[in-house]
Structures are given as C-alpha cells and as structure tokens.
Amino acid sequence: MSKEIGITSKKNEDFSEWYTQVVLKAHLADYAPVKGLIVLRPYGYSIWESLKLSLDQKLKATGHENGFLPVLIPESLLSKESDHFAGFTPEVFWVTHSGETEIGDRLALRPTSEALAYSMYSKWIKSWRDLPVKINFWNTALRAEIKATKPFLRTSEFLWQEGHTVHTTREEAEKEVIEILEMYKKTVEEELAIPVITGRKSDKEKFVGAVYTTTMESIMPDGKALQMGTSHFLGQNFSKPFDVKFLDKQNVETFAWQTSWGVSWRLIGALIMIHGDDKGLVLPPRVAPIQTVIVPIYYSPSDMKLVLDKATEIKEILAKHNLRVHIDSRDEVTPGYKFHDWEMKGVPLRIEIGPKDIAKGKMVLVRRDSLKKSDLPFVDTENGIINMLNDIQQTLFENAKSLLREKTKHVTDFEIFKTEMEKGAFLHSPWCGKQECEETIKETTGADIRVIPFDAKNSDSKCIICNNASTTTAIFARSY
Template sequence: MSKEVGITVSKNDNFSEWYTQVVIKTELVDYAPVKGLIVLRPDGYSIWESIKESLDKKLKETGHRNGFLPVLIPESLLAKEKEHFEGLNPEVFWVTQSGNSEIGDRLALRPTSETLAYSLFSKWIRSWRDLPLKINFWNSALRAEIKGTKPFLRTSEFLWQEGHTVHATKDEAEKEVADILELYKKTIEEELAVPVITGKKSEKDKFVGAVYTDTLESLMPDGKALQMGTSHFLGQNFSKPFDVKYLDENNVETFAWQTSWGVSWRLIGGMIMIHGDDKGLVLPPKVAPIQVVIIPIYYSNDEKENVLQTACQIKDSLSNNDIRVHLDDREQLTPGFKFNDWEMKGIPIRIEIGPKDIAKNQAVLVRRHNQTKTSIEMDSLTEKISSELKNIQKEMFDAAKKILDERVVKISQYQQFKEELDNGKMIDCSWCGNQTCEDKIKEETGADLRVIPSNNTKAETCIYCKNSGTTNVLFARGY
C-alpha cells in the first residue's frame, strides 16, 4: 500500500488497492500482529457504534433483550448438531492447552453460538409461559480466514450481533425470521444508505442446519455481490438434538421452533465500497463520526481572533442541536491541506469561514458527496445544516439505488449471462431449481446464486439446462 498522503489509485482502475488504502489511510482500521486480524480505530468503532445503537433500539422495541455468552465452546457440545458442526469445522480455531497443561475436551473459539446458546435454552425453558424467548448477543466471532483477507469483509475475527429466539409455533418463528429481515433492511438502507435485495438463499447456500435462510444482498462497484445479513428459520433442527422443549397449555411436551440471525461489521465495508470515491470515504450523515467540520481561514493574527470566535459560535450552535461537529483549529496546517484531509475522511459537510464571509454575515457550506458549494446566511446556518444532512442521506441512498437497479439485468441466454457477468452485472434469470445447474454455473463462471428474490417474477426456461424454470433468481460473483 502506498505511503503517500491521500488515496493514490483510482476506484475504477484498482478497486482492491483503492479499498485497502481508504480503510487504512482514513484511520478506520489497522492491521493486527496476527494475520487475518484487524484493529478497529476510534473512527471505525464510532461507525459500528452508530449501527449498533440504531439496531439495538429496534430490537429492544420488538421485545428482544441482550445477553452475553463466553467465547469458548466445548467440542462435545458442537458435535451435538452434526450437520451444523461439520459445516463450520474447517473454520474453527481450537484451544488445546491451558498454561503448560493439555486440556481434555478441545475448546472452540466461538464461530457462532447456536450450540452453546441452545444447550442453555434447554435448561431455561420449561413451559409455554417461558416463550417466546428472544435474546440478542453483541459479541465477536472467530473463523479461520487466513487467505484472501480484507478489512471488514473477510477477517478471522469480526464484530457482529447474533440473535437467537425460541417460539411455541412454526408460524410465530417464521414471522420472526421475516420481521428481522425487514428490520435489517430498514437499518441498512436508512442508516448506511445502501440498497439491498431481499429473498431466500438456495438449498446449497443456506445456513448449515437451517430449514431455510433469508438474506439481504447488495452489489458492489467491482461487480461482486456482498451478503449484508441473514435471518435463519431453524425449525426444530436444533431443538431436538438440544432438547429445547416445553409443556404446552394442555400439559403436552412439545419441541420448540427456533430462529437465528445476524449482521456484522461487513456492513461498514459495503458502505465504504458503495459510496467512496477517488478522494476517499463518503460517509452517510447518520453514521458519520463527525457530521460537520468547520475550517477557519485567516492569514494574519489580526484576523485570527475574530474568525476563531465566530467558528466557535457556529460549533456551539450545531452541538446544541445534536449535530456532531468538529472545529479544525490546527495551526500548523494550511486550509487546503485540511480540506483534502477531511474530504478523504468523508465528512458529509464542511463549513469554511473567513474574514470576508464574516463581513457578509455568511459561511460557505461544502457537501462531500457531490462537491457542491453554497453560501449560507449565518442566521439560518444551523437550520440549513440540519436540513442538508437529511437531504444528503436521501440523495446518497437514491443515487446508490439507481446504480443498483441499472446493474441488475434480466437475461434469458447463457452466453449473454456470461458476457454481462464480466461487465460487473448481477444477473436476473430463470432457474429450474436443480442444484446441478447451480453448480455448473458456479464452475463455469464463478457466479453464485445469491438470492431468490422476495418479489419473484414468473419463471421461464432455466438459464442453463433450458428445462422449465421454477423460479427467478439472481446470480453474481461474490465476496
């Protein structure tokens, strides 16, 4: 990665290097001493906190409560759900020693918490009065990602939330799965300004051990799809091996119905890729650590006091209106350097204030997402900035949605499928439902069946085998 100041490659020319430079040079993350791990710096963690606070509020409003689980899981516990365990085993980190002593049962560093949580649920749940049980955990998970790592997108440890719920009926559990998917969609689109496509995973790509998996997918500028979150209907696949059952109102013992669901800091990576440009980050106002930066401009000590005093007044006014604002009064740097620095960090609004502006009772407002400038009367500055932040959030989502819509193309011929895939498109096509066709397409093109959309259209002939299609699906290469 280049050590020069600023982003030195174009997003269009070298997307991977551009992304790496952006996340490192804007001080969101740094690399840890252990391969595959990253350190989340304060600005990066602030974005995660914004996502967490928004999602946490929605979850609590819908009756979910937070808990905490330990990071170590006995191997004997993981093995109780054989299919689930075998699917995760290649990614598991194992603890085999304590101090200088070998331990008996190997301990897994939590890849996900189903087995651990459900062994406890079987103790906590006795009757229908204990249901529904709706618990969320904010924690980290560890999965061995040694090759092809990328900050936020693919690391060996990642921050996430994982929800686990237990219900008396199948219908209630399936409603939970759908409600959570909609809650995720609202958070991702309204907070991060990232448009998503919702639907189901194929049988091949569903969560190991689930009856089915609902997913949220988005398409990145390099033509690769990114899974933004998942919600799983587990049916009774875990309640039976883990003995999660209850006495119903007729005193009949019944196995419960379960769900699990989660999103991770991968959302931050998707947001960066969707909105960033050749200058660096472009942050949606709702999650930006700083929403407004004020740059005082003066060229002599005579001007300095008055400009700084006015800048402080603007800062106080914005802060009093719950706007996250920073006054950049670093004396050793030129205004031009500051402009570039804050543009790279993606701050939604920059306020420039100098002697000439003060004389006119105005300030200059610069929008990061479209680089437009406006002179604003000082008396209406706070009100105008509040309005602008809302406008920027909407404009960023609308622009991203327009691009996504344009890059999802409906295709009926396999040769055209391959051509449009190479052009970075997501392919809308018919599929017969046979995994053989899904596997062949993956083998020949590198594209996965990303999602069976919720708003499915009538199927025609399968894109690969030309037999009757059972459903329309979206294919894309993915992260």
C-alpha cells in the first residue's frame, strides 16, 4: 500500500487497494500483529458506537436486555447440536493447553454463542412465566480467516451483536424474526444511508441449524453482494438438544421456540465502499464521529482571536442541537492540509471562517458528498447547518439507491446470466427451487443465491438452469 499522504488509488480502477487505503489512511483501523486480525482505531470505533447506540435503544425499547457470555466454549457442549457444530468446525480456534498443562475437553474460542447461551437458558427457564427470554450480547466472535482477509469484511475476530430469544409459540418466535430484520433494515437505511433487499436465504445458504434464515443484502460498487445482517428462525432445533423446555399453562412440558440474529462491523465496510470516493471516506451525518468541522483561517495574531471566538460561538450554537462539531485549531499545518485531511476522513460538512467572512457576516460551507461550496449568513447558522446535514444524509441514500438500480438486472437466459455476472450485479432470475440447479450456478459462475425477496413472485419463465417450471425468482450474485 502506498505510504504517500492521501488516497493514491482510484475507486473505479483498483477497488481493493482503494478500500484498504481508505481504512488505513482515514484512521479507521490498522493491521494487528496476528494475520487476520485488525485493531479498531478510535475514529473507526466511534462509527461502531453510533450504530451500537442506535440499535441498543431500539432493542431495549422492544423488551430486549443485554447480557454477557464468556469467550470459551467446551467442545462437548458445542457438539450437542451436531449439524450446527459441523458447520463451524473448519473455522474454530481451539484452546488445548493451560500454561504447559494439556486440558481434557478442548475449548473453542466462540465462533457463535448458540451452544453456550442455550445451555444456560435450559437452567433459567422452567415455566411459561419465564418466557419470553430476549437477550442480546454485544461481543466478539472468532472464526479463522487466514487467506482472503479484508478489514471489516473478513477478519478472524470481529465485533458484532448476537441476539438469542426463547418463546412459548412458533408464531411468537416467527414474529420476532421479522421484527428484528425490519429493525436492522431501518437502522441500515436511515443511519448508514444504504438500501437493502430483504427476504429469505435458500436452504443451502441458511444458517446451520436454522429452520430458515431471513437476510438483508446490498450490492457494492464492484458488483459484489454483501450480507448486511441475518435473523434466523431456529424452531426447536436447538431447544431439543439443549433441553430448553417449559411447563405450559396446562402444566404440560413443552420444548421452546427460538430465534437468533446479528449484525457485525461488516456494516462499516459497506459504508466505506458504498459512499467513499477518490478522496477517501464520505460519512452519512447520522453516524459520522464529527458531523461538522470548523476550519478557522487566519494569518496574523490579530486575526486569530477574532476568528477563533466566532468559531467557538458557532460550535456552541450547534452543540445545543446535539451536533458533533470540532474546531481544527492546529497551527502546525496549513488550511489546505486541513481541508484534504477532513475530506479523507469523510466529515459531512466543513465550515470555513476567516476575517473577511466575519466582516461580511457569513461563513463558507463545503459539503463532503459533492464538494460544493456555498455561503451561509451567521444569522441562519442553526437552520442552515441542520438542513444541509439532513440533505446530505438523504442525498447519500438516493445515490446508493441509484447504484442498486444500476446493478440490478432481470435475466432469464443463462448465457446472458454468465456475461452479466462477470460484470458484477444482482441478477433476478427464475429458479425451480432445486439445490442441484443452485449448485450448478455456483460451480459455473461463482454466484450463489443471496436472497429470495419476500415479494418475489413466480413467473411464467422456466428455471434458468434446467428449464423446468420455476417456483420463485431469486437474486444471484458473487459475494464477499
């Protein structure tokens, strides 16, 4: 990667290198000494905190509580649900020794928490009065990613939240699955300004151990799909092996119905790819660590106090509206350096103030999304800044929707399918529902079924592979 200041790769020429430079040079994260791991820097962690706060408030408002689980899971416990365990085995990190002493039952570094959570739930749940149980865990998961690593997208340890709920009825559990998916969609679209498509995974692509998996998917500028979050209906597939049961109102012992769901810091990766440009990050105001940066411009001591006092005044006005504002008062760098620095870090709005601006009773505003400049009278500070930030948020979402439309195509011919997939796209195509055809597409093109949209309708078209009657229209894509 280039050590030069600023982003040296073009987004549309070397997407992978551009992405890596943005992550490192915008101070989001850095590589850790262990391959596959990254260190999240304060600027990147602040974005995660914004997402965490938003989701946490929504979850608590709907009756969910936060808990904590340890990172070590005994192998004997993981193997209770054999299909689930087998699905994670290739990615599991194992602890085999305590100091120099070999331990008996190997300990897995948590790849996911179903086994651990449900072994505890079986102790806590005895009666229908104990239900529902709706616990969310903000933690990390560890899954061995050694070869194709990429910051935020594929790392061996990642930040996420995983919810695990228990219910008395199937209907209540299935309602939970959809409500969580809608909560995720609202957060991603309204906070990150990224449109998503929601629906179900195919049986081949569903979460191991689930009855079915619902998902939200988005398309990146390079034409690859990114799974943005999932919500799983587990049925009784875990309650039976882990003995999660309760006495119902008729005093009959019944196995409970369960769900699990989660999103990870992969959302930050999507944010970078969708909105970033050749200058670096472009952050939606609602998740930006700094929403507005004020750059005071002065060239003499006599001007400095005048300009800094006005900058402080503007900051205090905006802070009353809970806006995150920073005054860049560094003297060791030029205003031009500051402009490029904050553009690379994606701050949504820059305010420039100099003595001449103060004399004219106005400030200069520079939008990060379009880099357009405009003047704003000081008397219009509150409404002007707030309205512009709202407009930037909406514009980024509209631009992302345009990308989704541009990268989405309806294809019924397999030769055209192969050609379009090489370009990178979401391809809506008829599918018969058979796994053999799904696997043929994967082997031939590298694409899999990302999502079967909830509103997908069967058409008169034949399956794109076998030419038998289709049962639905699925969205295929290559993915990260």
